[in-house]
Amino acid sequence: MMQKMLMEKLALDGLFLLLVHPVMEITGTRYFSFSLMADICHAYQLLKKDGLKEENIVVFMYDDIANNELNPRPGIIINHPQGSDVYAGVPKVTQI
Numbered sequence: 887m888m889q890k891m892l893m894e895k896l897a898l899d900g901l902f903l904l905l906v907h908p909v910m911e912i913t914g915t916r917y918f919s920f921s922l923m924a925d926i927c928h929a930y931q932l933l934k935k936d937g938l939k940e941e942n943i944v945v946f947m948y949d950d951i952a953n954n955e956l957n958p959r960p961g962i963i964i965n966h967p968q969g970s971d972v973y974a975g976v977p978k979v980t981q982i
Contacts, residue, residue, distance in 0.1 A: 906942065926947050
């Protein structure tokens with residue numbers, strides 16, 4: 887898993903506003919990468935909860951585990967056994 891923080895400063899009325907653009911990437915595929923993908927989804931949810939705008943969060947991950955036949959909770963990704971769905975709301979691209 888590779889996480890990067892890209893930052894840029896903007897001058898606004900003599901003040902500097904710090905914009906944060908997290909870029910989260912995982913290159914693993916298939917069900918054996920479940921925990922890493924769950925961590926990326928969880929990080930996305932935390933960033934949104936902390937007030938970061940959805941359009942400023944960039945997520946690169948294969949979308950192949952939520953509906954994988956090995957997933958005991960189809961359509962859902964959790965990051966701990968009694969966890970809630972961290973997959974809902976994560977941006978998805980169905981075609982490139």
